[in-house]
Amino acid sequence: MDNKTIKEYLNRCSKCGGCQAVCPLYGETHSEPLVARGKLFLMKNYLDGNLELSPKMMELMSLCLLCKACTVQCPNRIPVDELVLSIRREIAHQKGIPFVKKNVFHHLLQNNGRLTLAAKFAYLYQQSGLQWLMRKTNILGLLPGELARKEKLLPRMNRVPFRAQVPMTLSSSKPRLRVGYYTGCLTNYVFAETGHAVLKVLKNHPLEVVIPEQWCCGLPALTSGDEESAVLLARRNIEVFKKAGVDIIITDCASCGSMLRQYGDLIGGRDARIFSQKVVDFSQLMGDVIDFKPGDKEVSSVVTYHDPCHLRRGQGVSEAPRKLIKAVPGIAFREMKDPDRCCGAAGSFNLTHYELANRIGHRKTRNIVDSGAQTVITGCPSCIMQIRHQLELQEIPVQVMHLAELLSKTY
Numbered sequence: 001m002d003n004k005t006i007k008e009y010l011n012r013c014s015k016c017g018g019c020q021a022v023c024p025l026y027g028e029t030h031s032e033p034l035v036a037r038g039k040l041f042l043m044k045n046y047l048d049g050n051l052e053l054s055p056k057m058m059e060l061m062s063l064c065l066l067c068k069a070c071t072v073q074c075p076n077r078i079p080v081d082e083l084v085l086s087i088r089r090e091i092a093h094q095k096g097i098p099f100v101k102k103n104v105f106h107h108l109l110q111n112n113g114r115l116t117l118a119a120k121f122a123y124l125y126q127q128s129g130l131q132w133l134m135r136k137t138n139i140l141g142l143l144p145g146e147l148a149r150k151e152k153l154l155p156r157m158n159r160v161p162f163r164a165q166v167p168m169t170l171s172s173s174k175p176r177l178r179v180g181y182y183t184g185c186l187t188n189y190v191f192a193e194t195g196h197a198v199l200k201v202l203k204n205h206p207l208e209v210v211i212p213e214q215w216c217c218g219l220p221a222l223t224s225g226d227e228e229s230a231v232l233l234a235r236r237n238i239e240v241f242k243k244a245g246v247d248i249i250i251t252d253c254a255s256c257g258s259m260l261r262q263y264g265d266l267i268g269g270r271d272a273r274i275f276s277q278k279v280v281d282f283s284q285l286m287g288d289v290i291d292f293k294p295g296d297k298e299v300s301s302v303v304t305y306h307d308p309c310h311l312r313r314g315q316g317v318s319e320a321p322r323k324l325i326k327a328v329p330g331i332a333f334r335e336m337k338d339p340d341r342c343c344g345a346a347g348s349f350n351l352t353h354y355e356l357a358n359r360i361g362h363r364k365t366r367n368i369v370d371s372g373a374q375t376v377i378t379g380c381p382s383c384i385m386q387i388r389h390q391l392e393l394q395e396i397p398v399q400v401m402h403l404a405e406l407l408s409k410t411y
Contacts, residue, residue, distance in 0.1 A: 092225025175208035180246030186381035258314035287320030295411035298330035304373035308380035345386035
């Protein structure tokens with residue numbers, strides 16, 4: 001998006017305040033610079049030469065969940081999330097990317113061997129007793145940045161990456177489709193149970209599944225302004241799935257799916273556009289593309305559903321997950337209040353702005369409790385981590401699981 005296009009969008013803002021009603025950040029802080037119209041005002045003044053990229057300006061631009069709620073609400077159709085990304089790219093270009101993030105994007109996300117090694121160290125930290133010792137002695141509490149509290153966000157790591165636990169191809173006698181499974185980083189390194197649940201559901205349908213070598217989708221880099229790294233990762237993923245010769249590409253992560261579907265616009269060209277057109281969420285495949293057939297096993301539970309921002313607003317998927325949940329024998333479904341309101345995870349937002357993410361997450365847990373649900377279902381590993389963390393902080397005994405895990409329990 002060039003500066004001329006950006007200015008045209010910025011000039012569309014009528015300052016109506018409609019964005020205030022749906023912005024999770026404004027709902028918790030009532031701070032005008034955190035809501036869309038406040039950010040657009042700041043961006044316009046920067047482009048007009050009235051503001052510099054000061055530390056305060058950069059902090060304010062980092063305070064956005066990119067949940068797209070304001071974009072959907074805007075009567076003037078201003079793509080606020082894209083404009084925020086554009087100013088973050090400008091910040092990265094003018095001021096550089098922070099040292100830690102730069103090393104993660106360049107040396108971990110672009111190198112599966114190093115990323116796997118880092119995950120192994122995290123696993124050993126948890127299993128060796130070091131994590132218990134650090135928490136027991138509160139050593140982390142002596143360090144700055146609320147490190148002790150943030151460390152509790154660290155999920156239980158897989159002993160072995162999910163993709164190393166399963167074959168590259170799972171055959172079917174009469175496959176209707178050849179499905180490429182994009183596992184994403186969290187399923188691969190953290191939520192192996194979700195990956196196994198996806199495969200369990202898929203193998204009960206006429207599908208051939210291919211799980212090629214793959215890389216991070218690039219979303220963490222893109223949202224931090226590092227478009228170059230995002231493009232490099234996108235090109236790698238496009239190439240491996242093209243070689244796999246798949247009819248359709250699924251993912252169990254709303255954030256990854258949203259990013260994969262942007263490859264066509266991010267890179268352009270025939271291969272990228274074909275790739276993006278093939279991408280569907282796991283719930284879309286089971287709910288819309290093929291006829292989902294649950295097993296005979298009854299799953300008795302009162303269930304509610306949390307809409308991930310990148311699934312409902314990012315990909316326009318909301319009915320398929322609900323249809324699938326209601327198809328599970330024994331399930332009583334209860335809609336929570338504001339099911340599509342952001343839970344506060346937003347990638348690494350709950351790490352960089354922990355307290356604010358907690359306030360947003362607390363509102364979500366109140367809605368979950370009020371629904372009377374015993375189980376929360378969602379379609380994003382990042383949301384699962386955030387909602388579980390919030391429920392644990394408040395000692396609320398409600399399960400959180402991926403949609404695929406629920407469906408797999410019927411077999």
